[in-house]
Every structure is written in structure tokens, then in C-alpha cells.
Amino acid sequence: MTKLRIAVIGCGSIAKHRHLVEHANNPNVDIVAVCDIVEERAQAAAEQYGAVAYTDYEELLATENIDAVSVCLPNYLHAPVSIAALNAGCHVLCEKPMATSREEADQMIEAAKKNGKKLMIAHNQRFVSSHQKAKELIENGDAGKIYSFRTTFGHGGPENWSADGANSWFFNKEQAFIGAMGDLGVHKADLIRYVLNDEFVEVAAFVETAAKENTDVDDQAVVILKSARGVIGTLTASWAFNAKEDNSTVIYGEKAILRLEDDPEYSLIVEYTNGEVVKYKLSGIQSNEEGGQTTTHVIDHFIDSILNDTEPLINGEEGKKSLEVILAALESAEKKSIVG
Known part of the structure; x- marks a missing residue:
């Protein structure tokens, strides 16, 4: 079967230790693009996972044919980037907290409904x-x-x-x-x-x-x-x-x-x-402590929800x-x- 084409937007610690690792470990995923405003960070992730590096998420969404996106950015960017990805036809897994206000959360939920795409919040x-x-x-x-x-x-x-x-x-x-x-x-x-x-x-x-x-x-x-x-x-x-x-x-x-x-x-x-x-x-x-690393199961659940067309356990309303x-x-x- 064809693998899902995934982009990870934001290449900081949560992406490095959770999203990138767990996407890479999922047999149904191909990490095709990564993005970070710190170019060295994006390049390092791209080299490690055989992806294309971007410093502008809008350019990534316009250029690459992406099935789903992990949004691993500072909190104030969760809503705007998730909405942009949903409007670009991508399923979205967004880090928590999903937004900075009820209004933003509602806009994310509406964008997912309007585009017929999955929105999941990473409450592990x-x-x-x-x-x-x-x-x-x-x-x-x-x-x-x-x-x-x-x-x-x-x-x-x-x-x-x-x-x-x-x-x-x-x-x-x-x-x-x-x-x-x-x-x-x-x-x-x-x-x-x-x-x-x-x-x-x-x-x-x-x-x-x-x-x-x-x-x-x-x-x-x-x-x-x-x-x-x-x-x-x-x-x-x-x-x-x-x-x-x-x-x-x-x-x-x-x-x-x-x-x-x-x-x-x-x-x-x-x-x-x-x-x-x-x-x-x-x-x-x-755990973030030494020796405390285990899989979160978040990415696997997100990927399964796309492949099986089921509602994610933590959808936008739950988030x-x-x-x-x-x-x-x-x-x-x-x-x-x-x-x-």
C-alpha cells in the first residue's frame, strides 16, 4: 500500500523526541518534509529522515503533496498553522494546548469539518x-x-x-x-x-x-x-x-x-x-527524564484514524x-x- 506523506512543522524537542521518531517508526508513514524557522534545525531533521527542509510552512504546504501534518510549534502558532494545513487538504495532529482561546479552537474545528479532514490534539x-x-x-x-x-x-x-x-x-x-x-x-x-x-x-x-x-x-x-x-x-x-x-x-x-x-x-x-x-x-x-522514553501511541493512533477513516480519540472538540x-x-x- 502507498505510505502516507507526512510533514512535521517545527523541529524542536517535541518533534525530535516524539513526532519524528514515532512517524519514522510507523510502517505506513513516509516523512517527506520538515520545517523550522531555524534553518540548521530543519536541515538536521531533513538529513536524518530523508526529507526536504523548509523554513516557511506556507511554502511547504504550497509545494509538497502532503497527506498529513504534525504541528509542533509554539502555542500561539498552533491554530493558524493547523488551519492553513487543513485548508491545504492535510489531516492535522496538533500539539497541546490546541489553541490560545476558545475562538481559535472553534476555527480549527470548523476548518477540519469544512475540509473533511481529521484534527487530533496530542494529549498522550x-x-x-x-x-x-x-x-x-x-x-x-x-x-x-x-x-x-x-x-x-x-x-x-x-x-x-x-x-x-x-x-x-x-x-x-x-x-x-x-x-x-x-x-x-x-x-x-x-x-x-x-x-x-x-x-x-x-x-x-x-x-x-x-x-x-x-x-x-x-x-x-x-x-x-x-x-x-x-x-x-x-x-x-x-x-x-x-x-x-x-x-x-x-x-x-x-x-x-x-x-x-x-x-x-x-x-x-x-x-x-x-x-x-x-x-x-x-x-x-x-517521561522527559533520562531513561524514561517510551512511545506515546499518539502518532500510531493518528495514522490509524486516517487509514481507517475513524474519528481520533482526542478530536478538536475534545481538545x-x-x-x-x-x-x-x-x-x-x-x-x-x-x-x-
Whole structure:
């Protein structure tokens, strides 16, 4: 069968460590073009993957015959570049957060519908084995009624991960729009919505810049969430967990407590009220730390959705709902009030 012709727009760390690698590993993909405003970065990726290098995404879209695009750019470019690619007849996999506003998210969703193309947002936490297992247990009723949760995503900050280090766009509000909440918090908002199969109706948040200097984006946030079913819990996003990354979630139910990615050896531990403890050794969660690299399954799912003409698990509407949780948290912190 003919391989899908893929372009990766943005050749920074997320492209280098996730998108390019995983596209290359997919037998149904041919990476034909890459693009980055830093010419050396585009050239290096092009040489490694046998692609054509561009520094202008519009030129790439006009020149190459592309089936699908990975958008791996600073947050403020997610919407305009995704919309341009959709209008050029490409399916789009866009990094998170999908946009910087509800309006932009709506424009992306509309462009996908108008052009009959797939739009997927790269929320990889849904594909983690422990998260999928926890969702299954909750749906089966193993945990009983869910009362509460706490979910956390924190590490030492993007300077340890981004291609530009301390000079990264992550710290520039005009380009990033949002800090740790957009980098990490939106992942956990998406995860909790998915695992609980519930939507959040009230949001209260404290959002601060405390750990990083020379930046005006948030690096600490604690958010209190209330769902449509009355589940309340906390979401923490931080760029100040300097000693070790924390990517854990604990869900408190009527019949059990579920500990996800909270133990170094067991991906999921279920503590039942009858005293029984079940420990699951599952494939690990993706990590930016040394030795923590695993596949995200995002690219494979995206490619499968194109080949089989199925709706991606995290389509534009799903991406927007997770973005809205974060936007509500920002509004809450600004207004010092609960946002419903």
C-alpha cells in the first residue's frame, strides 16, 4: 500500500523526541518534509529522515503533496498553522494546548469539518496503560461511586527539555500564552475528563509565577475542580519539581483508591476498602527524564484514524474541552472567584 506523506512543522524537542521518531517508526508513514524557522534545525531533521527542509510552512504546504501534518510549534502558532494545513487538504495532529482561546479552537474545528479532514490534539496521557486500566475499572464499577481525586504534573521546567533551553519560547508570554498550565496542566485536565468520563462545571485556581525568573508566564498552579457528577478534586501543574518529575494521579472512590503512576514499580495500585490490594505492572508513562522514553501511541493512533477513516480519540472538540478547563483556571485566578 502507498505510505502516507507526512510533514512535521517545527523541529524542536517535541518533534525530535516524539513526532519524528514515532512517524519514522510507523510502517505506513513516509516523512517527506520538515520545517523550522531555524534553518540548521530543519536541515538536521531533513538529513536524518530523508526529507526536504523548509523554513516557511506556507511554502511547504504550497509545494509538497502532503497527506498529513504534525504541528509542533509554539502555542500561539498552533491554530493558524493547523488551519492553513487543513485548508491545504492535510489531516492535522496538533500539539497541546490546541489553541490560545476558545475562538481559535472553534476555527480549527470548523476548518477540519469544512475540509473533511481529521484534527487530533496530542494529549498522550489517554494512551498510558495505567490510565486506560483505571478508566476500565471505574466504568466496571470496581471503585464504586467516585468522590474525589488529585492529579499532578510537575518537573524542573522546559529549560531542561526545550531545544532553546532557558531562552525557550515557553517563557515568552506572547508565544506561549500560558506556562506550566499549558505545558502540563492541560494534559491532566484532559486525563481526568477521560478517566472519569465526566466534565468540569466549576473551577477555582491559584496561578503564580514563583520559581522562574525573567518570565511572565505561570510556573505554579493549583486548581480545584468540580464535575457535573459532583466529583471534586485538585490539579497541580508545576515547573518547580526540581529533584524529580511527578506525573501521578490518585482517585478516591466508594470501594477503592486507585493510585496511577504513584509508585516507581507498579503503574497502578488499587487499594480496596475490604483490605485487598491489587498491583499492576504495566508499560510505563512517557517521561522527559533520562531513561524514561517510551512511545506515546499518539502518532500510531493518528495514522490509524486516517487509514481507517475513524474519528481520533482526542478530536478538536475534545481538545477544546480540555483547553476550556485551563482557560477557566486562568480566569478564576485573575478574578479571584469560582468560574462556572
